[in-house]
Amino acid sequence: MPLKRSDLPTAILDLLSNGTVIPAHPLALDENRAFDRRRQRALTRYYVDAGVGGLAVGVHTTQFAIREHGLYETVLRCAAEDRQAWTDRPMVMVAGLCGDTPQAVAEARIAVGLGYHAGLLSLAAVADRSEDDLIAHCEAVAEEMPIVGFYLQTVVGGPVVSSDFWRRFALIPNALAIKVAPFNRYRTLDVVRGVVDAGAEERVFLYTGNDDHIVLDLAMPFTAMRNGSDVTVRFRGGLLGHWSVWTASAVNQFTQIQHALRERPDGLSNELLALDSRVTDCNSAFFDVKNNFHGCIAGCHEVLRRQGLLEGIWCLDPHEGLGEGQREEIDRVYHQHGDLSDDGFVQKNLARWLS
Secondary structure, three states: OOOOHHOHHHOOOOOOOOOEEEEEOOOOOOOOOOOHHHHHHHHHHHHHHHHEEEEEEHHHHHOHHHHOOOOOOHHHHHHHHHHHHHHOOOEEEEEEEEOOOOHHHHHHHHHHOOOOOEEEOOOOHOOOOOOOHHHEEEEEEHHOOOOOEEEHHHHHHOOOOHHHHHHHOOOOOOEEEEEEEEOOOHHHHHHHHHHHHHHOOOOOEEEEEOOHHHHHHHHOOEEEEEEOEEEEEEEEEEOOOOOOHHHHHHHHHHHHHHHHHOOOOOOOOOHHHHHHHHHHHHHHHHHHHOOOOOHHHHHHHHHHHOOOOOOOOOOOOOOOOOOOOOOHHHHHHHHHHHHHHHHHHHHHHHHHHHO
């Protein structure tokens, strides 16, 4: 049975509208690169106890190769079941959808069957198509479930699309949100303009995926013009691979930003704004920017390994690992920005999560 936006519980829509933290869920593997069920469960419990408002599963951080290894449905089911068993509070469950139209539609049907609320639709596999074809692709998948648009950076396969594409996307009735992740300010503004041009700024929620600009995306207003008048919008929250690590601290930072904006809607303190450069510096190490993002998944695994949540940094692709000098970069940001970590929180709860 297809899932429509109007079918979603009010609590889920309220969470997305008010803004929340949604980490991209990694994949736990053992030394044989086989699915590690116990540590996958521990990761889900970690995110829940850290206070996130949702989970994104089957996305880039989970490794797209789970599909080739027959793990897509298994991983989505485990996250849904483990989350439900650990807490009864509402959480937004987002499933990654990718591939050509038949594959993305099939994945949407699986996700709906497992109780997911929305599908994060990657366009990487259809990046060479026209914008008309891309919109038709999005519309076909939206027939199955509410979709979250995904402006993926080009270095990992995302297409460059126009502001008009995002206007047309925002007019799709089952469009729920957009993860804005081009790592490019001009293209980020294209999304803002497209949503404003569609008159959809109150219906299609903007979530930052710009891991290189997290704090300022959440803190700053964005203004676009419509019919000669300015329209100001804000990012409601984030759906981020960076938030798969040091997650309790990310929730705290997000809460600080929200509280500060309520107290000072005209602007944040310099101290809070300066946090942007520190978080971005950490991201440069975790995502292996020096090696053009080669170790972006393995880098997050390394942080989780150091905390004891993962046993190793293994990826499904044996050629995927830390980039040259990346371990030393992670050492550096741990030394310089260790107060942004949540190591103490993890150590306090690790045995319980692994039980």
